[in-house]
Amino acid sequence: MGDRKPLHVSHVQATIRCSKKKHGLQLRTRSGGHDFEGVSYISESESPFVIIDLANLRSVQVDVENEVAWVQSGAIMGELYYEIAQKSGTLAFPGALCHGVAFGRYISGGGYGLLFRKYGLAADNVIDAEFTDANGRILKQKTNGGRSVLGYSWRRNYRVSFLVATPSFKTKSDYVKKPIPEIGFQGIWSQLFEPEARGATLNFVAYGGKMDEIPESAVAFPHRKGNLYKISYKIRWREEDNVNSERYIAWMRRFYSYMKSFVSKSPREAYVNYRDLDIGKNNEDGYTTYAQMSSWGRKYFKNNFDRLVKIKTKIDPENFFRHEQSISPYFG
Numbered sequence: 001m002g003d004r005k006p007l008h009v010s011h012v013q014a015t016i017r018c019s020k021k022k023h024g025l026q027l028r029t030r031s032g033g034h035d036f037e038g039v040s041y042i043s044e045s046e047s048p049f050v051i052i053d054l055a056n057l058r059s060v061q062v063d064v065e066n067e068v069a070w071v072q073s074g075a076i077m078g079e080l081y082y083e084i085a086q087k088s089g090t091l092a093f094p095g096a097l098c099h100g101v102a103f104g105r106y107i108s109g110g111g112y113g114l115l116f117r118k119y120g121l122a123a124d125n126v127i128d129a130e131f132t133d134a135n136g137r138i139l140k141q142k143t144n145g146g147r148s149v150l151g152y153s154w155r156r157n158y159r160v161s162f163l164v165a166t167p168s169f170k171t172k173s174d175y176v177k178k179p180i181p182e183i184g185f186q187g188i189w190s191q192l193f194e195p196e197a198r199g200a201t202l203n204f205v206a207y208g209g210k211m212d213e214i215p216e217s218a219v220a221f222p223h224r225k226g227n228l229y230k231i232s233y234k235i236r237w238r239e240e241d242n243v244n245s246e247r248y249i250a251w252m253r254r255f256y257s258y259m260k261s262f263v264s265k266s267p268r269e270a271y272v273n274y275r276d277l278d279i280g281k282n283n284e285d286g287y288t289t290y291a292q293m294s295s296w297g298r299k300y301f302k303n304n305f306d307r308l309v310k311i312k313t314k315i316d317p318e319n320f321f322r323h324e325q326s327i328s329p330y331f332g
């Protein structure tokens with residue numbers, strides 16, 4: 001196992017080229033390592049892979065005069081809030097509730113927080129981005145027609161390692177468009193009193209406001225007008241209780257199934273930053289059909305899914321960057 005933390009993007013470019021061309025190794029990219037299914041650092045496939053870990057690429061440059069900031073992917077939200085507060089008493093960024101979430105991935109999945117009903121998602125406030133593609137080239141992307149106040153850039157740091165992890169929670173999400181009737185809540189209460197549910201939490205996040213004004217196609221995140229709230233379901237158990245993990249996960253699946261009639265339908269929408277591999281996975285060989293991918297792609301991205309498949313087909317036709325639930329190029 002090797003472990004390196006370069007500070008410059010050129011090292012990252014070299015790693016991508018080396019992994020792909022010289023060693024034929026897969027890559028996983030990790031910013032903060034908070035992925036709910038751990039796909040940034042674990043794999044269901046037995047093939048070894050390289051982790052590009054962005055933990056050291058975390059600079060935050062705040063330009064108060066122009067009201068923009070350049071943030072590297074590995075910076076956590078708390079670092080951005082702190083740097084802005086150091087320089088200004090009036091500027092802010094509509095970021096995550098949790099200060100420990102890393103910037104690059106939080107934002108690419110949408111990114112909500114306490115200010116999102118007034119200013120939109122974090123992703124709605126991005127004006128520019130830099131990417132490294134599967135050939136190790138830097139691509140630049142201007143976004144959002146300059147209507148936002150802060151920008152960000154993605155750079156990649158890397159670390160080479162092979163890891164095993166034992167998650168002790170399971171998460172799912174839903175969007176609610178009509179009030180849940182009282183009888184629905186009675187069913188919720190009774191299930192929350194079941195023995196497996198002692199570590200269960202339900203979070204209701206109100207939508208509306210600015211979120212109703214931004215078109216569904218503005219960024220990849222599509223859950224806009226018409227949502228009353230999002231629910232996130234989480235069940236936790238102690239590590240020493242991992243032998244019983246299937247019981248807790250089964251409870252979560254039963255509960256999710258119960259909620260079906262009270263939440264969005266066709267598709268049953270879900271938040272991509274609350275990744276849930278139950279709703280679908282890629283084939284291990286890296287070739288997943290459009291129809292297979294649609295099972296989770298439409299839930300996360302609705303009609304924006306087609307656009308994402310087109311972009312992936314253009315930018316990464318060999319599907320070099322992939323994980324259990326990544327978007328594949330169009331393979332038919």
Ligand SMILES: Cc1cc2nc3c(=O)[nH]c(=O)nc-3n(C[C@H](O)[C@H](O)[C@H](O)COP(=O)(O)OP(=O)(O)OC[C@H]3O[C@@H](n4cnc5c(N)ncnc54)[C@H](O)[C@@H]3O)c2cc1C
Pocket residue numbers: 028029030031032033034035036038039040054073095096097098101102103104105106109110111112113154155273274323
């Ligand atoms: C305690 C906690 C609080 C949270 N609070 C919020 C919240 O308030 N609002 C909200 O919207 N979400 C919240 N989330 C969800 C969070 O946004 C997601 O879990 C997000 O994926 C975490 O980003 P990360 O960089 O830490 O994850 P990672 O595990 O590092 O990455 C997640 C995924 O993104 C990929 N990835 C990471 N960096 C890059 C990159 N630079 N380029 C390409 N791919 C990349 C990884 O390969 C992986 O597939 C929270 C999560 C936790 C655990």
